Amino acid sequence: MLVISHFIHIQLFVFSDCSIDESSCPGSLGYILNREVCFCYKVYTTKQNYDSSVKICENDNGELARISNALRQQALENALDGISSYAEAYIQGTRTAGSTTWYYNDGTEVTYFNWNTPGGQPQHRDDGEDYLLVRKTKGYRWHDVYKAEQHIVVCEIE
Numbered sequence: 001m002l003v004i005s006h007f008i009h010i011q012l013f014v015f016s017d018c019s020i021d022e023s024s025c026p027g028s029l030g031y032i033l034n035r036e037v038c039f040c041y042k043v044y045t046t047k048q049n050y051d052s053s054v055k056i057c058e059n060d061n062g063e064l065a066r067i068s069n070a071l072r073q074q075a076l077e078n079a080l081d082g083i084s085s086y087a088e089a090y091i092q093g094t095r096t097a098g099s100t101t102w103y104y105n106d107g108t109e110v111t112y113f114n115w116n117t118p119g120g121q122p123q124h125r126d127d128g129e130d131y132l133l134v135r136k137t138k139g140y141r142w143h144d145v146y147k148a149e150q151h152i153v154v155c156e157i158e
């Protein structure tokens with residue numbers, strides 16, 4: 001019984017925190033509402049490098065997926081589940097060479113990570129490995145990578 005009430009509490013917290021509805025998502029652009037994490041997202045399957053990925057999302061008045069907690073990580077995984085088995089996508093977060101601190105595009109420090117630590121990530125190579133990628137084949141865990149790689153794009157609009 002304790003477990004059940006705890007579950008209900010979490011569900012209520014999640015849903016009551018969302019003030020947007022379907023009409024807030026620009027359906028004309030193909031954005032879908034994920035109510036659990038309260039954001040609209042869209043997957044572009046044409047592969048792009050990092051800079052182009054950021055621009056595509058900005059063109060929609062959105063931003064590259066910002067994975068700030070485990071719920072959003074799960075939402076991203078759900079979004080990529082239906083894509084090819086090699087689905088990989090850049091997510092928000094960059095750093096400068098020599099630093100191990102990562103920042104979202106608005107300058108806020110990244111505090112939630114889902115590194116592929118069994119795969120030796122992050123490597124923090126100081127030759128441009130300053131961008132974040134999720135790899136479906138690695139359980140959607142995070143990798144620090146270079147900006148010139150071509151990947152599918154996940155945008156979000158809050």
Ligand SMILES: [Ca+2]
Nearest residue numbers: 123143144145
């Ligand atoms: Ca790496």
